Amino acid sequence: MTDKTGALRTRAAETETTWQCLTCHLEVVDTVLPRKCPRCGASRVKFVEVGAQAENEA
Numbered sequence: 001m002t003d004k005t006g007a008l009r010t011r012a013a014e015t016e017t018t019w020q021c022l023t024c025h026l027e028v029v030d031t032v033l034p035r036k037c038p039r040c041g042a043s044r045v046k047f048v049e050v051g052a053q054a055e056n057e058a
């Protein structure tokens, strides 16, 4: 394994997303899915993306 992954760091793709923990309902705003919940410690599989952006309404 290597720590050097010098590819694909496109800032334009770093869009903040709101994730919500299904266990404690804590909302975390980040560009990536949290590894675990900072409040209750639930793993990332407990997080769902909150669709707060209405830009893609069809």
Ligand SMILES: [Zn+2]
Residues within 6 Å of the ligand: 021, 022, 023, 024, 025, 026, 037, 038, 039, 040, 041, 042
């Ligand atoms: Zn939680």
